[in-house]
Amino acid sequence: MCKKIVLHAMTKKGYEVAILLFEKYREIVDFLVIGKDKNIKDDYSENLRLLAVNYGVQYYYHNDTYTIPQESYVLAVSWRWMIRDVEDNKLIVFHDSILPRYRGFAPLVNSLINGEHEIGVTALFGSDEYDKGDIIAQATSFIGYPIKLSDAIEVNNLNYIKLADLIFHSLSSGREIKASQQDESLATYSIWRDESDYEIDWNQSSEYIQRFIDSVGYPYSGAITNVDENKVVILDAEVVQDVVCEHRHVGKVIFVENGCPVVICGKGLLKITKAVVKEENQVRDFLPINKFRMKFY
Numbered sequence: 001m002c003k004k005i006v007l008h009a010m011t012k013k014g015y016e017v018a019i020l021l022f023e024k025y026r027e028i029v030d031f032l033v034i035g036k037d038k039n040i041k042d043d044y045s046e047n048l049r050l051l052a053v054n055y056g057v058q059y060y061y062h063n064d065t066y067t068i069p070q071e072s073y074v075l076a077v078s079w080r081w082m083i084r085d086v087e088d089n090k091l092i093v094f095h096d097s098i099l100p101r102y103r104g105f106a107p108l109v110n111s112l113i114n115g116e117h118e119i120g121v122t123a124l125f126g127s128d129e130y131d132k133g134d135i136i137a138q139a140t141s142f143i144g145y146p147i148k149l150s151d152a153i154e155v156n157n158l159n160y161i162k163l164a165d166l167i168f169h170s171l172s173s174g175r176e177i178k179a180s181q182q183d184e185s186l187a188t189y190s191i192w193r194d195e196s197d198y199e200i201d202w203n204q205s206s207e208y209i210q211r212f213i214d215s216v217g218y219p220y221s222g223a224i225t226n227v228d229e230n231k232v233v234i235l236d237a238e239v240v241q242d243v244v245c246e247h248r249h250v251g252k253v254i255f256v257e258n259g260c261p262v263v264i265c266g267k268g269l270l271k272i273t274k275a276v277v278k279e280e281n282q283v284r285d286f287l288p289i290n291k292f293r294m295k296f297y
Contacts (some may be wrong), residue, residue, distance in 0.1 A: 001027050001070055003171040004072040008062070010035030011078040013094075013157055015044040015051070017164045024054040025168040030072050031058040033077060041219065073171060077160065083126075088133060091126030092167060092177070094160060095192070098122060098138055100182040103131035105192035112152055112215035113208075118142055119152060121159040123167060125179055134179035138162050146238075202251040206239045206268030213237050225296045232286050232296075234249050236274035238263045243269070251296045259288020263296050 005028050009018050014035070021029060032052050034044045045061075052059040060066045062081050068074060074083060075092045083091060097107035099122040111119055120140030127133035130198060139159035170177055196217050200209055200223050213223040213234050222233040240262055243254070248264060255262040255269075262271045275286035 003174060004028055004030045004069065005168070005171055006030045006033065006068050006072050006074045007043075008033040008035065008074065008076040008079045008083060009048055010037065010080070011044050012039065013160050014077040014079075015047050016157060017075075017077045017160055018048055018051055020161055020164055021168055022051060022057060023163075026055060026057075027171050028168065029057055029071060031066070032059065033060050033062055033064075033066065035062045035081070037080065047127075048191055073177065074166070075167065077164075086126070088126040088128075092136065093124055093126055093131075093133065094163065095122045095124060095131055096156060098140055099124060099131060099135060100184065100187040102188060102190040107190045108152060108156060109149065109193070109215050109220070110190045112147065112149060113212050115145060115207075115211055117144070119156055119159075121156055121163055123163045124182075125177075132182060134181055136177055136179045137163055137166055146210060146214055148217060148270040149220070150218050153219075188207050197221070198224050200234065200296070202263065203266040206242075206265040206270040209265055209270055210237050210239055223291050225288075227294060230277050230286075232275050232277055234272055234275045237270050237272050240269045240271050242267070249295075253289075253292060253294045253296075256289060256292055261289050261294060261296075282297075 007018060007021060009032065016122060032048065034045050034048045035043065037043045049059060068086055070118065073090050074086050076083060077094050097111060098120040102111055104171065108119060118140050120138055122138045123136040125133040125136065139162040141155050141159060143155060167177065198221060216223050217235060225232050225234060237273060245264060250264055250266055252264050253261040254264050257271060260271050260273050262269050276283050277286050
């Protein structure tokens with residue numbers, strides 16, 4: 001006999017997992033719980049609702065009252081709320097890292113900033129301490145740099161589908177979900193980010209700063225720096241050949257190429273190719289620059 005599942009889903013990742021579940025494994029679906037977050041440009045809540053209606057799946061929103069059957073498994077994808085009254089060995093969570101590394105917050109962003117060449121997703125059981133549950137399975141992909149966060153998300157979404165398919169197939173076959181303990185000696189933590197964590201540190205290398213810019217771009221707000229008392233969001237940049245500076249004045253513009261400033265970094269040079277100035281009621285292009293003596297800080 002197949003085992004049932006309640007899917008808690010939000011965002012494009014949750015939507016794509018829901019498509020797989022409804023199209024291929026409709027018989028194991030108990031119901032869908034849809035997350036809504038007004039702070040996200042597109043939380044996919046309406047897409048999820050229409051999908052549920054199309055497949056005749058009962059659905060609720062996260063702030064509705066509903067009861068999860070005791071024997072059902074629960075899968076949470078891109079979920080931001082507590083799921084109560086579910087045993088840990090019935091609650092399945094997807095995490096955007098190859099656990100036990102990068103437990104915590106914004107794991108994919110921090111993996112990209114660090115230049116990791118292998119990214120992935122872990123399916124694990126719930127636990128009292130975040131991201132410490134037993135590991136069910138992992139799916140990984142190799143990437144090269146430079147890479148934008150939005151592109152890395154698309155790569156990792158395929159890992160979500162691989163893991164979801166594996167879990168749904170097991171439940172459809174009536175098999176219990178097995179898992180193994182994490183190796184605590186390998187654990188690292190990914191710390192939550194606030195506004196100050198989006199500011200560029202020009203003392204870093206040009207390679208690091210380029211990765212940082214690419215890693216905190218869309219769907220996030222972007223890498224921020226100050227120029228002449230303006231808040232500038234750097235959207236695109238490229239590493240250029242370094243030169244010998246008698247005194248390395250980090251953050252100063254050393255060259256201007258076709259209106260694009262080349263900035264001195266702690267190590268190397270970085271050319272800014274796309275940037276905007278954010279003001280109270282508008283956003284305007286920062287480039288091309290019309291003066292040479294300029295410092296980024």
